[in-house]
Amino acid sequence: MTTASPSSSAQAAREALAVRLMHLRKDAGLTGKELSARCGWHPAKTTRIQKGAMLPSDADIRTWCAACGADDQADDLIATARAVDSMYMEWRRLHRNGMRQVQEGWYALHEQTRHCRVYVSNLPPGFLQRPTFATALMEQITRFQGTPDDVAEAAAARVAPSRFLYQGGHLYVVLLEESVLRYPTADPHAMRGQLRYLLAVMPLASISLGIIPFTTQRTVWPLEAFYVHDDAMAVVETLTAEIKVTQPRAVADYAKAFAGLASMAVYGDAARALIQAAIDALE
Template identity: 85%
Template sequence: MPASPSSSAQAAREALAVRLQHLRKDAGLTRKELSARCGWHPSKTTRIQKGDAPPSDTDIRTWCAACGADDQADDLMATARAVDSMYLEWRRLHRNGMRKVQQDWNTLHERTRVCLVYVSNVPPGFFQTPGFATALMEQITAFQGTPNDVAEAVAARNARSRFLYEGGHRYVVLMEESVLRYRTADPDAMRGQLRHLLAVMPLASVSLGIIPFTAQRTVWPLEAFYLHDDVQAVVETLTAEIKVKQPRELADYARAFAGLAEMAVYGDAVRDLIAAALGALE
């Protein structure tokens, strides 16, 4: 697994590595001796201790047995799984297609009362029309080389839009103006997507702000992120989904969102920007 760009994920991985290293030292074993007991090359021990290689459940059980600490294996395995879930590569998540991931997102949104969203590339999933979502997911599937279940995945993503209308959810969304202008789908699908944004704007559950190209930047354009009830941020990069739960980092995302919100326009100014983007498609 590549090193995470999120310090919280990397810090958790390194903390697990330190715990394993302490087990070895408490057992009075050198790296070479531990490796011999585990039946693997000493370089594997080094990679695990540095946090460069995530240990499997089998690795952890073998390590604990070698150190005479079998009673700690279950706790360490649970910790390793939690660390692993913080940084998940899209190819791994989509190895059987995209539908399951979309359903998991729906479960997260069902639990969320207030979701702060910033996007700089495409509208958030709960705002996407089927036509736009299909075009986007087909591009992602082709790029990742993962199984094509786009029709099922689009249906699952479209189901998320129900939270705009039920359950007392609140979505505060900031978009860069580029989101309105990028030709992610064909002109007809883009027109449908832009008109849909106009349709959802009046909903009581929605606050939509657009950061114009002309805004004087106080916060630079960022990767897309979703802040769920101030307890978890989900960050989307090209290669991975990163879950951030460390309070210091959550505070950074909240502060960034506040700064981005100050640069945004709202109400009629948003409608004007969407109308201009629609006009550019003619």
Template identity: 70%
Template sequence: MPVSPSSSAQAAREALAVRLTHLRKDAGLTGKELSARCGWHPAKTTRIQKGEAAPSDTDIRAWCCACGAEDQAEDLIATARAVDSMYVEWRRIHRNGMRKEQEDLYALYEQTAVTRAYVSNVVPGFFQTPAYATALMSRFTDFHGTPNDISQAVAARVARSRFLYEGTHRFVVLMEECVLRYRIGDAETMTGQLQHLLAALPLPSVSLGIIPFTAERVLWPLEAFYLHDGARNVVETLTAEINIVQPRELADYRRAFATLTRMAVYGDRARALIDNAVNALR
């Protein structure tokens, strides 16, 4: 069973805290002594050593200087930045709008040979129509209160669909049936999106499985996740994007994907579920 998707980031943060603690001990300093040399309250040192607070670049340089280990500062800063990139809040990612993130994702998909995606909430970005993407991004921007550059972001998101038709990219997608029924936009928008899914079904690059409402749940519904060549997993929560690279957790998600695969229907049975959703809109 997959563990909390934020555990990779927390484990890495704790590992950084251990390295800093060992640095202090190797220098023969107490927490109070190090805090005095750094010019901050001892409580800050305690929070950093427990992995409860993320040290800034300046904090790490001060810590290393206090311990006489200036030569280790840059390596520790690089480690801290890697930890910071594992768990990133949407408000931070979209602080200047959504276009930049969509362009970064384009580059990621361009480099990915096989994308394995499981969704339980919305249609994956590479399958989205412009109208569906616009409706979804509008709600996302309104909820998080981030800058509105939706038209540019939609263009960047829809551009990813070219990989369905070009190159040797493969997309193995598992979708809960509820995704077909959740109304994103008006009836016309949803109808167009569902018809687009029907058009994608026969593509050689696509394997689309739908997990019916009636499926016996061997594994409960999960938050959406995207496995890129099995080496990186991106989990989407309400508030953040979580990048998982820890081998043990990647193995858990690959196992979860395999389990969910056995619950899905394909081909004509999948097409029938999509047709039913289209007919319900009429």
């Protein structure tokens, strides 16, 4: 059993889990004392779990669900509980010793992933970045966060997963908002190289690249960048943190959002035309 997390976001997730467990109890028509009796523990434990003051163990959750006649919900709730304390990691904490180690962690994740769906609204994903672009980006991040400068090593580690585009067994389905092509994140030379690289990888069998045009009628609003790895985990990137989502229902929501975004994208020659137009604008 785990004590409360100091992260407010993790605590919010803990409280959301507590609410779901409380609703199971109420739907079963049980009082807290009745549930405690069925579970074989002190009522104070039930109170702590329902207040989000205690994170229940896997066994606690299975016992709770069995007492409520809701065994079918146990696996999802266990996945939620396991994710609570690790789901929200602040970038400054992750980058406290520099960015290289985090980028190497991404390499390991991509190595294990067979099917990766990526949506980005601000930047090309790391495995599609060229070294000059990645270096410019990571210099900006280091200045913003005030973390140790290991940009050269971090940039090399960031682009390293691009090797999986050329190895069998990996499939990347990437959706870019047209804004990604237009934001001058690096100098014009680096931007041209970056955009030309997108054109270069499009014929590869390992990648499907779609662009969502500015003019497309939205059925899914623009979202933060997210990566869905083998339907097992979604990684969401915000300004301040990396959020790892493993709850099956939440991962399914990201997959559903991705499908909606994919339906708005253009591919093939139409996508190439948008990339070329962005290159021409730099010229």
